Amino acid sequence: MRKEQHRGTLPFPLKQYGKTALGAPLLYAPCKQKCTLLAIAGIHGEEAETTFLLSRILRLFAEPLQSVAFVLCANPDGVALGTRGNSNGVDLNRNFPTANWSPKTTLSKATLESKRITELSPGKTPASEAETKYLIKLIRKLQPAEILSIHSPLACVDAPAVTPLTHFLTEVSQTPHKKNIGYPTPGSLGTWCGENSIHCVTWELPRLAPEILAQKFARKVAVYFSMALMLASLAASGLYFGFNECGTMFSALNDVGFKT
Ligand SMILES: [Zn+2]
Helix, strand or coil: CHHHHCCCCCCCCCCCCECCCCCCCEEEECCCCCCCEEECCCCCCCEEEHHHHHHHHHHHCCCCCCCCEEEECCCHHHHHCCCCCCCCCCCCHHHHCCCCCCCCCCCCCCCCCCCCEEEEEECCCCCCCCCHHHHHHHHHHCCCCEEEECCCCCEEEECCCCCHHHHHHHHHCCCCEEECCCCCCCCCCCHHHHHCCCCEEECCCCCHHHHHHHHHHHHHHHHCCCCCHHHHHHHHCCCCCCCHHHHHHHHHHHCCCCCC
16 A cells, blocks of 8 residues: 555556547556456546545555556546536436437436436437447456446445445445435446446445545545455355455454555
8 A cells, every 4th residue: 555645646547448528538547457346436527526535545556456447537527517417418327328228308416405307418329428438448348247336425335236345335334225226217327237247336425525535435445446356256156255354354454564
């Protein structure tokens, strides 16, 4: 782990996987071996805290991880403009080519307490947006078994199955596991993953200031990521590790100098 004084910058250069509608580079942090987990933040431009948290996690490491790749911001134009959608006003998380993709206007809330009445386009056609197309291309190239898609601030872990990652995130963020978010999400990344045999875990962060999110979660998630390869192979062989076992491993890692 990097010393705190060195965590101001990213530890290694990111690679470009495409270009946004406004011409910004789409970037990812590759891993050393086969990617088992791809962590994605910032697909909704109004959720910039997800990018901040994932960047803080990445900046704890001195070099690429063995099996976890990162997309710190899947919608850089949206983050730059401060809008949920991209520069074309499209909600990218409704633009994936799924069986249930719909041209109907998608609705979101302005705040947690608001009604779901803010309108956005799902795109003219499925995968009409550059950001969606390039993200699909990257996922097909990396072929992760699992995707972690970070959103905020609904405070839950939305995933079709309980995997070590699902279990870990519900424990670490003290939020419930939900098999679906409770309203239709045609054309979402999660639905597309399901149709392409990838387990997608949507982590809806609790409604907290970015610094608190980093304080609460960055180190624990970093430790989980560093064990992801081992956990994936244990899960594949039918062995299941819950959070308590992970806790024991955290202690062991601390003993060998895995300090943050
Ligand atoms: Zn979101």
